[in-house]
Amino acid sequence: MNKLITQLGGTFSLLACLLFSANVTATVDAAPSSGAAATAAAPGEADTAKPKTGSTADHSKFEELDKDFATGPEVTEACLECHTEAAKQVQKTKHWTWEFLNPVTKQKLGKKNLVNNFCTSVRSNESFCNACHVGYGWEDDSFDFTSEVNVDCLVCHDTTGSYKKLPGLAGHPNYETMEWPPKSGKFREATDLKKIAQNVGKTSRDTCGACHFYGGGGDAVKHGDLDSSLAEPGRYLDVHMDADGLNFTCGTCHLSSSHEVSGSRYAPTAADDQGALIRGKNNDRNPTTCVACHGNAPHPGTSVSTAKLNAHTDKVACQTCHIPEFARGEIATKMTWDWSTAGKLDEQGKRIKIEGSEGRDSYDSNKGNFTYERFVIPEYVWFNGDIKYTLFGEKIAEDKVQINEFLGSADDPDSRIWPVKVFRGKQPYDIGNETLAVFHTAGNDDSAFWKNYDWDKALKTGMKTQGLEYSGQMKFVETEMSWPITHMVAPKDDALECAQCHKENGRLQAISGVYMPGRDNTPVIDRLGFTLALFALLGVILHGAVRWFMSKRS
Amino acid sequence: MIKAIAGFFVGIALVAVVALTSMQSLMFNITPSPYGVEETAARIQANIMKPEMKANGWSLSGLRDPSKAVAADGGNVLPVLLVEACSTKYSGPLLKEDTSRIFSILMPCTITVFKKDDGKTYIGTMNAGLMGKLFGVGEIMDKVAADQKVFLNFDPSEPAPPLVRVQPGGGGGGGKAAGGC
Numbered sequence: 001m002n003k004l005i006t007q008l009g010g011t012f013s014l015l016a017c018l019l020f021s022a023n024v025t026a027t028v029d030a031a032p033s034s035g036a037a038a039t040a041a042a043p044g045e046a047d048t049a050k051p052k053t054g055s056t057a058d059h060s061k062f063e064e065l066d067k068d069f070a071t072g073p074e075v076t077e078a079c080l081e082c083h084t085e086a087a088k089q090v091q092k093t094k095h096w097t098w099e100f101l102n103p104v105t106k107q108k109l110g111k112k113n114l115v116n117n118f119c120t121s122v123r124s125n126e127s128f129c130n131a132c133h134v135g136y137g138w139e140d141d142s143f144d145f146t147s148e149v150n151v152d153c154l155v156c157h158d159t160t161g162s163y164k165k166l167p168g169l170a171g172h173p174n175y176e177t178m179e180w181p182p183k184s185g186k187f188r189e190a191t192d193l194k195k196i197a198q199n200v201g202k203t204s205r206d207t208c209g210a211c212h213f214y215g216g217g218g219d220a221v222k223h224g225d226l227d228s229s230l231a232e233p234g235r236y237l238d239v240h241m242d243a244d245g246l247n248f249t250c251g252t253c254h255l256s257s258s259h260e261v262s263g264s265r266y267a268p269t270a271a272d273d274q275g276a277l278i279r280g281k282n283n284d285r286n287p288t289t290c291v292a293c294h295g296n297a298p299h300p301g302t303s304v305s306t307a308k309l310n311a312h313t314d315k316v317a318c319q320t321c322h323i324p325e326f327a328r329g330e331i332a333t334k335m336t337w338d339w340s341t342a343g344k345l346d347e348q349g350k351r352i353k354i355e356g357s358e359g360r361d362s363y364d365s366n367k368g369n370f371t372y373e374r375f376v377i378p379e380y381v382w383f384n385g386d387i388k389y390t391l392f393g394e395k396i397a398e399d400k401v402q403i404n405e406f407l408g409s410a411d412d413p414d415s416r417i418w419p420v421k422v423f424r425g426k427q428p429y430d431i432g433n434e435t436l437a438v439f440h441t442a443g444n445d446d447s448a449f450w451k452n453y454d455w456d457k458a459l460k461t462g463m464k465t466q467g468l469e470y471s472g473q474m475k476f477v478e479t480e481m482s483w484p485i486t487h488m489v490a491p492k493d494d495a496l497e498c499a500q501c502h503k504e505n506g507r508l509q510a511i512s513g514v515y516m517p518g519r520d521n522t523p524v525i526d527r528l529g530f531t532l533a534l535f536a537l538l539g540v541i542l543h544g545a546v547r548w549f550m551s552k553r554s
Numbered sequence: 555m556i557k558a559i560a561g562f563f564v565g566i567a568l569v570a571v572v573a574l575t576s577m578q579s580l581m582f583n584i585t586p587s588p589y590g591v592e593e594t595a596a597r598i599q600a601n602i603m604k605p606e607m608k609a610n611g612w613s614l615s616g617l618r619d620p621s622k623a624v625a626a627d628g629g630n631v632l633p634v635l636l637v638e639a640c641s642t643k644y645s646g647p648l649l650k651e652d653t654s655r656i657f658s659i660l661m662p663c664t665i666t667v668f669k670k671d672d673g674k675t676y677i678g679t680m681n682a683g684l685m686g687k688l689f690g691v692g693e694i695m696d697k698v699a700a701d702q703k704v705f706l707n708f709d710p711s712e713p714a715p716p717l718v719r720v721q722p723g724g725g726g727g728g729g730k731a732a733g734g735c
Contacts, residue, residue, distance in 0.1 A: 235628035328630055332592070356714045357589075357596035363713075373590050375633045377673040494630040500671060507671070 060198035069193035072136045072172055073149040078197065080148060087148035089259040095134040096151070098122070100266045104386050109266045115392050117403055117425035117479040118216035118337060121438045123392075124465040127170040128442035132211040139170035154193075156207050157200040163191060164210075168442065205231050205241065208250040217367075220331040224376060224421035225487040229329025237329050239491050255279075255287045263288035268484055270317065270385035270408065271416045290318040315514065317383070317416040319486050321496040325375040326421060326485050332358040332372035337425040340476035342368035343453040366441075366450045368426075378419030378485050380508055384408035392466050395434045396477075403436075403481040410513025417511055419485040427479055428459060432471020436479075438462035580684060585706065587667070587675040589714070594675050595635040595667045596717040601705045602639045603718075610701055611643030614720045615662035634668040638720075641701070644694050654691055663698065665705065677706060 059065055064078045080087055090096050099110035111122055111129075122129040127139040135150045137143060144150060152171060154163050165173050166180060166188075173191040174180070180188040209231055216222030220229075235242040240252070254263045269286040277285055277292040285292065298318065299309040312321075327333035344365055346352050356362030358372045386407040390396065408415035428437040439462035441449045449458035455474060463470040501508045502518030509519065587594040595617065602612050615638040621631045640662035648654045666678040679702055686695020 234625060236625040236630050325630070325632070328625075354713060355716050357593040357717045359717065371590070374592070375630075375669060377671070490630050491628060505672065 055201055059200050062198075065194070065197045067194060069197065071175060072152055072154065072193065075193050075197045076136075076149045076151055076153055079153045079200075083153075086153065086259065087151040090134060090151045091145065091148070092258075093134075093260050094264070094266075095259075095261070097145070098133065100264070102267055102387075104267070105388055107389055107391065109389060113391065114389060115403060115436050115438075116216075116222075117423060117427050117481050118222055118334075119441060120339075120427055120436075121392070121462070121466075123438050124440040124462045125442045128167040130171045131165040131167045131169065132215075133171045136171050154196050154200065155210065156203050158196050158207060159199050159201040159204070160196050161206060163196050164188070203249065203251050205249050208254075212250075216334065218334070220327060220329075220333040220372075222334075222423075223483055223487075224333040225323065225326040225483075225485045227327070227329055227331045227333065229331050230487065233329070235491055236494075238488050240489055253288045262286055265484065266387065268383075268385055268387075268486075270383045270418060271414050273314075290322075294318070314413075315410075315417060317418045319484075319489075320380065320417050320419050322489050322492075323378070323419055323485050323487075324490055324494060324496050324500075325377055326419075326488055327374050327376050328488055328490070332360060332374045333376060333421070334360075334370055335373050335376065335421075335423065336369075336371045337367070337423070337427075338369040339428065340368060340426045342366065342449070343455070345453070365453065376421065377507070379422050379482075380417050380511055381406045381420055381482070382408035382410060382412070382415045382511070382513070383418040383420075383484070384412050384415040390436065392438060393433075393435055393468065396429070396436065397434065399477050401429075401436065401477055401479045403479050406482055406484075410511075417508065420482040421485055423481045423483065425479050425481075426476045428455065428474050429477040430459070430463065430468075430471050431473035431475055433463075433468055435468070436477070437470070437474060438466045438468075440465070581681055583679045583681055585677050587677050587708075588710070589675060589708070591633045591635055591667050591669055591675050592717050593714045594677060595637050596715045597708050597712075598637050598665055598667070598677070598705050599718050600712075600715040601707065602637075604704070607701060607704060610697075611641035611645075612639055612701065613641075614638070614718055615640045617718065617720050632669040632671070634666060637665045637667065638662040639665070639705075641698070644698055647694060648691060657689070657691060660685070663702070665702070679706070 062082075064081050065075075067074075067078065069075045069078070076087065094100055094110060097110065098112040099108065101107075102109055115121055119125070119129065126143075130138040134152050134155055135143075136152055137150055152165070154173075155165060163173055165171055166178075173193075174188055175193075176190050177187055180186060209226070209228060212223070212226050213219060213228045213230065214221070215226070220227035229237060230241055232243045233241045235245055238248075240246050240248040251261075254261050256262065263286065269289050272286070272289040272291040273296055274285060275291065276295040277287050279287075290298065296313070297310045298313065299306050341363070342365060344352060344363075351365040352363060353361055353365070354363040356370075356372065358374070360372050361367075361370060362372075363369050383406045388405045388407060390401055390403050406418070406420065428439055429435070430437040437459050439449060439455070439458040440447050441458065444451065445461075446452060447454075447457040447461040449455065456470075456472070459474055460470045496507065499518070500506055502516060504519055506519055508516060589597065599614055599617075601607065602614060616636075618636040618638065619634065620636065621634050624631045645658075645661055648657045660680070663682075664680070667675065668678065669675055681699075682695045682702060683692070683699040686692040686698075
């Protein structure tokens, strides 16, 4: 079986190479030619000072960018002089609106509206959380979503690695030298906007990762299959992103058009049977699926075992076998978060931080207790691409809340068995309103929990921003939130083997509605089989005995 | 006579089968841990560094992660951490004599902490008592076995300690200056 999988994987890699060497849609277009641009290098005269980017424009030669910019919006204004439609395009995307209307469940989702069991809510914490908004200045409801200069071009297109939007600055980088992290005694130089603007380029694992690796308040906190170890990953961690191999960036799969980046965790494609996607073909398909490159019969060959593997694709997502564990890099992912223990201080009344065995905080007065894990074996669910969320304001009676529910079943032809990270937590609940509670965590005001560790004040402010009156009574409830696992694709040799699922208490023990040889049995058939085997054995013995007896007689 | 000889060989074969099937459980002890791999290894290290264990000459000799070598070659294996420790009090007498110096092959004592496909963490130790009895150094190895039990006695009321990333060959306690034993 290993040999077979090895052969198949080799073919996939080759296929992937061929497909992607066709240089699919770039995530950022080269700048249009500008009359203001300085003269280019003479033909054949190589500019050895800069690495090759594949771009046809050298932004350091644009007069528009040869300025000492004081703020990010000033840079955007300069960008828009040439890229006239860019901001308008960005403003239509989820990266800007932080809103998503699920066409199936009709739920209004997006970061702006959702609750999670990490930092729980953006609401009332905008200036901190919005360090990951692709804009400048969103710190409260007065933010102007129509202003084009509020769009942040640099956060996605920086190639210097020096552009950082710090929490607390409402999406701005630091324009002056400032102490960072606060009270650390370390200082971060003012952002060199001119240098960054003159070195813009395609998006990279670093630019996407600046937010997506650090979701939930830190490295490897939220996703489990996305962390900073993917910035320069080895082959073992991700066969596609392998820095010494295929070296995919995020944009290689998450193709973008008019700044709309494909792939969504709000409405993922759980099952794709439309075969390999011809790049450039104009349709509404999601190009990020495995099938979009590897096709409907991803295990090539004509053997019975190959056919059997391909037959699994109508029930099992590719990720289930090919991402056998997540958080396989150097960084352990956060698995639990208990807010109920937050607020404990030392004898001097100061914040406590305790480092755990994984080298990460196991306790922080600001946030409570955490646990972490590496090489996490996923949980598995039937999933048809629809996710139902528990939203703020929804009445909840149980003490255990499913923040999101992956829908699907064995009977549903659009469902596949998917690996998920289930993140478990304890978070505030408003007893009077019978809802999950919004609380104000970050800020320099008196009601911020991280300022005064007073739950009542934090909840009162948080609930008010959500348009609700805090009842004055709270408790902590257990919550669960699932995240689809789809990155960190392992080398073919490390894919799950048959016996890891097809056995009692195997990987798919919790999967219902489907008969799995090795895991399930039918007692009547088992008894019938054993009886037949017993009769066969008795027949052989009897036959042998008769032959022996007859030979003695003769 | 033939029956007796045949019976003798059948007996030998049966003993061999029994020995082969029970070899692993006799030579090694495997016990589940309630903690993750890193925390389990860290708690074992903390126990090794307890004053009463230091008094028995124990120090940490290293912490190895053999899965890293596999990752460097492009593959994945579930996490494994090897906690290495040594006691000069026990190693000294063994290293002194020509006849017992060969037991340096078992030094330092290694406790393996690993994850299985069921997602749980397990601790593997060598059956030091049995090894000692088999090779005639039972007295010393019985003491090692007794100390090993202390290493694996976890106190859940204690917070998770940090993992001590000791370079193999480095060490603490009495053998620190010499790079562990």
